[in-house]
Amino acid sequence: MSDLPAQVDIHEEGPREGFQIEPGPIPTADKIALIEALAETGLRHIQICSFVNPRLVPGWADAEAVAGGFRPRPGVQYAALWFNENGLNRALAFRDRLTMAGSISLAASDAFSRKNLNRGHAENLEAMRKQTAVHLAAGLPVTRIGVMAAFGCNYQGDISPAQVVRTVADGLAVAEEAGVAITDVSLADTMGWATPIRIERGIGAVRERWPELRIGLHLHDTRGLAVANAHAGLKLGVTKFDSTVGGLGGCPFAGQKGAAGNICTEELVLLCEEMGIATGVDLDALIEVGRLAERIVGHQLPSELLRAGSLDAFRRKAA
Amino acid sequence: MSDLPAQVDIHEEGPREGFQIEPGPIPTADKIALIEALAETGLRHIQICSFVNPRLVPGWADAEAVAGGFRPRPGVQYAALWFNENGLNRALAFRDRLTMAGSISLAASDAFSRKNLNRGHAENLEAMRKQTAVHLAAGLPVTRIGVMAAFGCNYQGDISPAQVVRTVADGLAVAEEAGVAITDVSLADTMGWATPIRIERGIGAVRERWPELRIGLHLHDTRGLAVANAHAGLKLGVTKFDSTVGGLGGCPFAGQKGAAGNICTEELVLLCEEMGIATGVDLDALIEVGRLAERIVGHQLPSELLRAGSLDAFRRKAA
Incomplete structure (x- = not known):
């Protein structure tokens, strides 16, 4: 067990991965609310949007509004995704708010x-x-x-x-x-x-x-x-590790409609914290954000932990 | 990797675990259909019902009809659950069909x-x-x-x-x-x-x-x-390992409504077979039975694999 790391860096990709695949339009304000709530959980790196062609990925037509609209929290890195020079140039307009690489x-x-x-x-x-x-x-x-x-x-x-x-x-x-x-x-x-x-x-x-x-x-x-x-x-x-709150996401080009998305951030955090690996994340707060994500997308997300709750919540009750 | 076993025994508990927790009454014929379909997948041990007090677990009021009604497949062991002498006596009426211990x-x-x-x-x-x-x-x-x-x-x-x-x-x-x-x-x-x-x-x-x-x-x-x-x-x-097809089940007395059930049989089979551990189970056939289980209970089950399909199915397409 000594080969386990003492701590891990989790890159939260729920906003970016999650909203590109949802069928219905997600209001910009909801995207921002999720990003701001994630930043309150102790996560230190959040991928917030994708500067892609809105004709190909209509879910990210509002990338500018999201990138310019959220309130940054000190100590948290916000990232974005792009695939070409046009996307890069759109992202560069927000380089004071984004950690770009x-x-x-x-x-x-x-x-x-x-x-x-x-x-x-x-x-x-x-x-x-x-x-x-x-x-x-x-x-x-x-x-x-x-x-x-x-x-x-x-x-x-x-x-x-x-x-x-x-x-x-x-x-x-x-x-x-x-x-x-x-x-x-x-x-x-x-x-x-x-x-x-x-x-x-x-x-x-x-x-x-x-x-x-x-x-x-x-x-x-x-x-x-x-x-x-x-x-x-x-x-x-x-x-x-990259992960998404609630297990949001899934690749739209993988040819598997309805397939589950990314590894759930909260299950990854549970796994790590229960084995003594520090994540910096408040799991109970993150679970609440997962439930917020479910309300935003309007359907149940794959995360089992959202329904079961953390072990610490039960430990407090049992104590 | 050499410490991995060459083969494992999987005890399928989907019928017993799954139907006790479903809110609606499941027709006896559907329970029997699931049991008979499971027996065709290569599973060698299936727990089919629970001889419990029907006032406490109404979902198993038809335990006798299930235990007496399914068509046993040679080479497959069928088991049942009981918690007291009354339940045991009810099970003993089917001892020619059940593997009892x-x-x-x-x-x-x-x-x-x-x-x-x-x-x-x-x-x-x-x-x-x-x-x-x-x-x-x-x-x-x-x-x-x-x-x-x-x-x-x-x-x-x-x-x-x-x-x-x-x-x-x-x-x-x-x-x-x-x-x-x-x-x-x-x-x-x-x-x-x-x-x-x-x-x-x-x-x-x-x-x-x-x-x-x-x-x-x-x-x-x-x-x-x-x-x-x-x-x-x-x-x-x-x-x-015990497991349930589709991830049916969940303990009705664990105090967690909506929490996920047992480990999914098909995900356990995938894990084993992809690592060279023999299960004897035809995964594609089992996935079809998982989809049958979803139709029977009338809602999506936790198994991700039911939506994604086996890797072999994609290997055949890619070849």
């Missing part, structure tokens, strides 16, 4: 790259070369490689650890060309193919080659294994 | 024992002494101790591994008095307090004292950690 985003599956980004891996590498130059020109740091579909793909099937290593190597080559140093690699289980063993093997392969890189996990609970996969990551000393 | 059922939490059984631990031990005599008189084997609330309790708070060991010791004393040899201990996370570390410590404590006992896990997904807990058990070589 570039990222080299790749997919370990060529088939998923084509479905999700409309370009294969080679074309995507070329796009990332250009995007890295644009990020650097805008004065943004580029220190992170993201690998989507790192544990399997609905369109391509199993993804080997060797394929993940090749993808990271390709990303590092892009970074090297641009003269930037990568410190972080995020492995994303975009379509819910990970198992604890695949987590161990995937992380093991990347770490063996690049022991200096900090590895983060972006897990989806598509098949109910996200918490088990997070635990496998914790046992390997992973200290950075 | 006695069990010494205890709770590691005195408070839960009072809430669930209306008697404290000491009174419950006395009741188990009598029940063991009754089971032996009926010619049933008594080889198993069940420990409810083995990892924590909504009414008592945390439960220490030492408390679990004391509870097992008390059960072994009852068995010894009766002259029977216990081979199996089932640790139940009745109210969803387990974490991977608590699983490791609880099993470790029991195993250290009685290395010869086979330990089984009965896990609830109350707070989303069931699959992670099952994985922790698998890594310790646990080869016996």
Whole structure:
């Protein structure tokens, strides 16, 4: 048990991941209310919106109103997502409110790259070369490689650890060309193919080659294994996780309507805190925010913990 | 990874656990349809009904009709539950169709024992002494101790591994008095307090004292950690798990309305099969049965896998 980390960084992506997939329009004020409530729970990093084409993702037509409208809380980092120069420029209008950084985003599956980004891996590498130059020109740091579909793909099937290593190597080559140093690699289980063993093997392969890189996990609970996969990551000393309150979200391009979204922040916090790993998050407060998220989207979210409540709540009653 | 077992025994409890908690009456024919469909998936042990007081558990007023009505499939064991001599006698009328065995059922939490059984631990031990005599008189084997609330309790708070060991010791004393040899201990996370570390410590404590006992896990997904807990058990070589298709169920006396039920059979099967642990179950067939269970109860069940589908289904498409 001594290999468990003492603390972890949780990147909350509920607002950004969650609202892009909901069928109905979510009022801007509700999005802001959720962001502000999340910032009161002890979370230190919140991804608040996506500067994407409103024709493709109508749920984020109000990205500007959200990014400009929320009241920032000191000590909390607010992030946003973009996929091209137009999105970046929209985000840069809020650079005084946002923590902005570039990222080299790749997919370990060529088939998923084509479905999700409309370009294969080679074309995507070329796009990332250009995007890295644009990020650097805008004065943004580029220190992170993201690998989507790192544990399997609905369109391509199993993804080997060797394929993940090749993808990271390709990303590092892009970074090297641009003269930037990568410190972080995020492995994303975009379509819910990970198992604890695949987590161990995937992380093991990347770490063996690049022991200096900090590895983060972006897990989806598509098949109910996200918490088990997070635990496998914790046992390997992973200290950075993306998650969404209530389990909001799900990838709109993964070809699985109705599939569960990201790992629930509150279940990840419960797992960590009950095992002595500090998250900085007040779990009871976070559960209340999860219930707020359910009221906002108007339906039950996947999180079981929202219905059961924290263990501390029962401990206080039992004492 | 070499400590993972080569195969596991899954005890399906969906029919029994699931139908006791549903608010509406479930037609007998639907219960039988689910049992017969489960038996076609490769599951080898199915708990089909509960011989309980129909005034307390109206959902099982038709236990006789179910136990007498299903068409047994050769090679499949069908089990039932009872809590007293009256229930046992009702079950014995079907002993040619049921695999019947006695069990010494205890709770590691005195408070839960009072809430669930209306008697404290000491009174419950006395009741188990009598029940063991009754089971032996009926010619049933008594080889198993069940420990409810083995990892924590909504009414008592945390439960220490030492408390679990004391509870097992008390059960072994009852068995010894009766002259029977216990081979199996089932640790139940009745109210969803387990974490991977608590699983490791609880099993470790029991195993250290009685290395010869086979330990089984009965896990609830109350707070989303069931699959992670099952994985922790698998890594310790646990080869016996109770589960319910779709995640049917939940304890009616746990004081948590709306909380999730047992670990989903299909998510447990996915976890095992994807890590090379044989279950004997056809996962795609089981997912179809989970969808049948949703149609029968008339609402969505907690299983994420029912919506996402198996990985093999995607592998076939991708190939």
